[in-house]
Amino acid sequence: MSENQQQGFKRINFFKGFLTTEKDWNDAERYHIDKRRLHNRMLHSAGIVRGYAGDLRVNARARGDLSVEVQPGYAIDGMGNDLMIFDATIRNINLEEFRLPQTVYVVLRYYEELTDFIAYKENLEYKGHRRVLESCRVELSQTEPDIMREVELARIYLEKGVQRVRDARDPADPKPNEIDLRYTPNGGLAGSQLPPHLRLRLENMLMQIRRGALEYTRRGVIAAHDVVQACNTALMLLYANLLDLRNIFDIFKLIIDTEGEMALDVDVHHPNIAQKKEFSEYRRQVEILRGLLAENKNNMDSYMNLLAYQSKCAEIAISAVAGEKAQIEAPSEKKDAPKIADIKDWEGVKQMPQPKPSMDLEGLTWVLVDEIEILNKESEDKHIFQIKEAKDSYRSRQKLKYPDGTTVE
Incomplete structure (x- = not known):
């Protein structure tokens, strides 16, 4: 539709006797395309929409060469175009196209292509493409991605003499020749897609972790306060209906890191708790949880394993401080003791509810x-x-x- 002095969107209106042409039908299609793109631009942020297929995740290939594999997924670019990959795509890196050392960007770009060409032998003037393919390509770029034209899937800093590309050992701090996923934009999706029973189970587990951490704060473990606040924040996001598989693993990375810091605090400053068998098991459970997150399998199976191991970890944490005297206890209720009349003078006698049989006063x-x-x-x-x-x-x-x-x- 024309952008010059546009007063609104024009929708085609059919009526009896309306002789339509190819322009009318193309305008009708353009109307719906423009409205859909407007909706995507205004009501959804551009980026990868988490929760569909493989989330367009970029992985190194097992064969250990200069190629990457992009998992299927869905994204929206800054123009409101839908970018969808239905099958895993492999992209080879040709070093001759780059001047190393250099950062290479793996991006997803939208394109349209006319397909299904047909020509009628009876009249060659009647010919054309019956369909338009809306698709996207995985490409390598040397320039910083522009969200209006493309969506970044990953970036890799390639050194001279690089032989293979690897997945990052530490996703928070990728090294040269490792796949960096820190800059991938997240597309907007309103509300949580977590089933109600799993949402309730998550809430109960967060409350359980919080209760255990509070017991440690009452015994003077300073790092336990961070665990409490991490759970408070996660519960707020849950009550705002914003937690699901798109972000729960990132949330739990923070919670599990704070649990690890709490374990370190106990080891250093609270040997009476650290020497317990239950607390040794707690440390082991924290390391198991870190290993689960390091697998980067952000799917339902991983989520269920996370819930199971984290619930067990919270139970062990509470058992480790059972019997330990709290340093911070609720103040006991103080009852005002009855005031005894002071009979040093006659004013004190006036305040006595009952006179005494005898009293010494003024000698x-x-x-x-x-x-x-x-x-x-x-x-x-x-x-x-x-x-x-x-x-x-x-x-x-x-x-x-x-x-x-x-x-x-």
Whole structure:
């Protein structure tokens, strides 16, 4: 559709007697193509859409040569084009095309190709291609990829004399001649695709790890705070419906790394816990989890193994501190002790709820010989008790409390 002073999208409208031409039908197709690309550009970020087939992952070949294998997958470029590979694709690196040492980029580019040509023998004016193939190519580039034209799948820094390309031993720090996947863009996908029962299982496991780490924080293990916060962050992402197989392995890499740091902290600063058999098993489980992540098999089987081993690891962590006294405990509830009246002077006597039979005050011993019971008419009359020139407010029904907590009414 024309971009000059475009007022909107024009959709073809059929009616009785409408004589269509090839232009009408091509315009109708162009309408849907433009709308789909607009949707991709505005509502999805460009990049590899995780979760389909092999995620366009680039691997070194087992034969150990200068070639890479791109797994099937789906991506969106900056123009909104759909880029899809249905089968694994092999791309050879021809060193004669590059001036080494140099970084080589493995990219995916969209292209269209007219196919299914037909010509009618009866009238050669009627001929043309019946289909347009929308496809993409895996190519090697010497320039930094432009997301508007291509999607980066990997990059490799090739040294002089390179004989083979390898998968990175440490994906976070690839070395020369190793496949670097750190710069691959992730395409936008709204919401989690994790099944509800696996989502619930993940939530329970994160809560279990968090509870165990909290027990270590109460015993003075500083690194356990990082485990707690890593679980808190993962739970927030889970509650925001953003966790699934596209990113859960990256999330757990952080959690497992913090668990390893916690184990190191315990070994150095808490020998009473470190020497336990259960904690030795905990360290072993952490290394098993690191090995699972290092396989880079980000699929459902790996996810289920991750859940199983991590749950076992969390159980062992809690058992390792069982019986250890916590350094940080909840404060016990303090009950206010009844206040005892101070009878150093007569003001102290006034605060006593009941008079004592005898008391020493001001150097003298005072003995109780009689008592007026207020609000008892018989006692008041017996002692000829009266209140003069004052409002008789003491007879109102009020609850009064002495300093020691005694209530009178």
